[in-house]
Amino acid sequence: MTAILDLKSVSKRYGKKLVLDGVSVAFQPGLTLLTGPSGAGKSTLLRLCATAERPSGGDILWAGQKLPGARERLRRVLGYAPQAVDLPEELTAREFVLHLAALKGLKTGEADRQFLALAEAVGLHADANNRISGFSGGMRRRLVLLQALLGQPQLICLDEPTAELDTDSRQRVAALITRAAQSAIVLMTTHLEDGVATQARAVLRVDGGRVQPA
Amino acid sequence: MTALASSFSTSMARYGRSFGLWLLLLIAPIGARFLVAGPGATSSIISAEGRIPVLTSAFMGAGLGIIIATLLLPVAFIYLRSNVTRRQPWQVEEVAPASRVAIAYGRWAADSAVLLAVLAATTAAGVVLAYLMLPPEEVNPAVIAFCLWVIAGPAVVLVASLRTLFEARRWTRGPLGEVLYFVFWLGSIVVVAAAQDAHGFAASMIDSTGFMQPVAYSLGGDDSFVIGGGDLVADGATNRIHLDVLAGILSDGYLASRAAWLGIAALVPLFAGLVYLPHRPGRARRKPLIPWARLLEPGSPPRADPNARPARLAALGWLNLLASEVRLLVGRGGVLALLVIAAAGWFAPYSTGAGPAAMLVLVFAATAHAGRSEQKGLLALTRTGTFTPTARRFAFIAAALLWTLTASAGAVAHAALAGGDPVRLLLEAGGVGLVTGGTAIGLGALTRSATAPRLVLLIAWYAYLNLGGSLPAGG
Structure with a gap:
């Protein structure tokens, strides 16, 4: 069965605030952009898809099976790059990514090979063995993206991966995301008119708790 | 590499690269000098019946172990909770398919290893101090290490376990964790004092810090001892009291109780992993209980004015x-x-x-x-x-x-x-x-x-x- 992420009447509430209201949408392999104003619920939608949170109502299905029952199956093929991560400053980029690879159940040798290839692709190769404490904002952003792409995931959730990046890095990241979207479902929030936007199979607007084609 | 091994090795790497660990390993042996009442001392952190205990190899180890397991235990908890590993990349770890039990055990093992390294440094300092303060033929490094580790080992591992447990739940990750630890620490000392006369395994199990039996064994039920500095009797510094702490450690049920506490401490990460609750990204702000408390709020920012003049410095x-x-x-x-x-x-x-x-x-x-x-x-x-x-x-x-x-x-x-x-x-x-x-x-x-x-x-x-x-x- 083709991997499809299916949201059926999904809602999310924080206290009295309804952030998502009965969202129904199916994501298929390819790049889907999520746009909309700040605070509209884009990141919340992404967190729900990435199993970082549970919906207040409705169902999320992965390859036809409901979460949370299928959560572990989904997590094995999931790559998630949130906007902010408490990065372990004392570790090197390589140590950090290999640690996450271990948590994903990847073999060290294979994970290391993938890490080096991805580090080259995002322009972090020269800093692979440097401590994260010396990384700039853009380097941190690329490192978080890199760990999300490790293990060739089938569902990739990226929360504004191109923010804080310079033009060169943005192009590298766009190319990488486009390539990943050839075989995986890539959900990406963005405010910007990225180069990657032209490659999107769908652009959805999140606003007022609803998700609609932009 | 497994999730457990990776969590352990990355935590150890982070500890090893932090200034705090090396400072702790340096302070522990230097501090030991001030914790031991040498031959000419006029005061002591541990006293019994108003007298300073006679310094022997066994008391050197037990004394250091007791002080670490009682007075210095909050320092261990503070160190674990405020060191470099307090910040974890939970945003990505919590969506990984790894077992939370494995991650908990990996981090607990690293925390325990760091605290046990401090014990090792203190033990080394105790041996050096013993050679400086006692006749060489009376120094027994094995006895010093045994007494210190039997008392303080399970106590510090339990601190690592509590840290792991408190990291597992949302409420205890914050101030409530410190409050609960404070209550536990205080309770573990106060409760033991109430069971001073009792002996055996059950009585020793009340004493998670393990300080009571080694000291109380040599004393009658009515006799008192003080940890933390107490008043000495007139000749309390010169006419010292002999405490056979080794006999207390080897007495009925004590070693078994220390092993049991170590076992309990080793089971806590399992429980912590099972009850682990993910972090919550944010909560909606609640309205204040009293309306005019809003005066203390900065309020909404004014509407942006592109023609506004630069702000002036406040008078x-x-x-x-x-x-x-x-x-x-x-x-x-x-x-x-x-x-x-x-x-x-x-x-x-x-x-x-x-x-x-x-x-x-x-x-x-x-x-x-x-x-x-x-x-x-x-x-x-x-x-x-x-x-x-x-x-x-x-x-x-x-x-x-x-x-x-x-x-x-x-x-x-x-x-x-x-x-x-x-x-x-x-x-x-x-x-x-x-x-x-x-x-x-x-x-x-x-x-x-x-x-x-x-x-x-x-x-x-x-x-x-x-x-x-x-x-x-x-x-």
Whole structure:
């Protein structure tokens, strides 16, 4: 069965605030952009898809099976790059990514090979063995993206991966995301008119708790 | 590499690259010198029947073990909670398919290894001190290590377990974790004192810190010993008391109880992994309980005006800074607490009622604010402002002072009208405010965390609460 992420009447509430209201949408392999104003619920939608949170109502299905029952199956093929991560400053980029690879159940040798290839692709190769404490904002952003792409995931959730990046890095990241979207479902929030936007199979607007084609 | 091995190795790498671990490993053996009462000592941290115990290899190990397992245990907890591993990439770890039990065990093993390394450094210092203070033929390094590790080993591993457990739940990741540890630590000492006469496995199991049996074994049930410095009898320093701590350690049920505590400590991470609850990205702000508490809020920003002139410097910048610190310290929830405490001061003795209550609320408010404001990123921002971070810290202490003075208003008014001593009350309230504010911001700046000042101030608060009854009445 083709991997499809299916949201059926999904809602999310924080206290009295309804952030998502009965969202129904199916994501298929390819790049889907999520746009909309700040605070509209884009990141919340992404967190729900990435199993970082549970919906207040409705169902999320992965390859036809409901979460949370299928959560572990989904997590094995999931790559998630949130906007902010408490990065372990004392570790090197390589140590950090290999640690996450271990948590994903990847073999060290294979994970290391993938890490080096991805580090080259995002322009972090020269800093692979440097401590994260010396990384700039853009380097941190690329490192978080890199760990999300490790293990060739089938569902990739990226929360504004191109923010804080310079033009060169943005192009590298766009190319990488486009390539990943050839075989995986890539959900990406963005405010910007990225180069990657032209490659999107769908652009959805999140606003007022609803998700609609932009 | 497995999740457990990776969690262990990355935690160890982070510990090894932090300044704090090496400082701790340096302080432990140096501090040991001041914990042991040598041949010419006139005071001792441990005394029995008002006398300093005779120094032997066994007492060298047991004495150091007891001090670590009782007085210094909060330091271990503070270190674990405020060191470099307090920040974990949970945002991505919590969606990984790895077992939370495996991650918990990996981190617990690293925490335990670090604390046991401190024990090893202290043991080495104990052996060196023994060679310096005792005739060489009386020094037995194996006995020193055995006594120290049997007492303090399970105790420090239990601290690592509690750290792991408290990291597993949302509520205990914050201030409640420190409060619970404080209660556990205090309870573990107080409860044991009540079972001083009992012996055997069951009695030893009450004693998680393991300090009672080794000392009490040589003493009768009515005899007393003090840990933490007590008054000596006239010849208490010269006519020393012999405590056979090794016999106490080898007595019926003690070793089994230490092994049992180690087993319990080793099971805690399993439980922590099973009950682990993911972090919550954010919560909606609640409305204040009293409407005019909104006055303490900065309010909504004004509508952007592209033609606005550059802001001018405030005429009374210091006052603005102080007002800002008060606003951040008191917050919305604090207003009601402050009013209740200030009013209660009219009805109850200040030193046992409103005073400790004001300090307790201030401890939580001040340490939370200090922990936030001393983060690296925010410090970098405040360095670009008109006032230096040091100036802001002074304003913080002044805000804490204003807090306790305001909280004492009811008691001071009552004292003034009822012929009491309002000046003494103001001095007491001011002293508490200065100490609390100074400790909170000082330790917060040093550790970049709220944990260390919070636990230290909770211990100070407990001392103040007990001291309150013996202070002269102000009103």
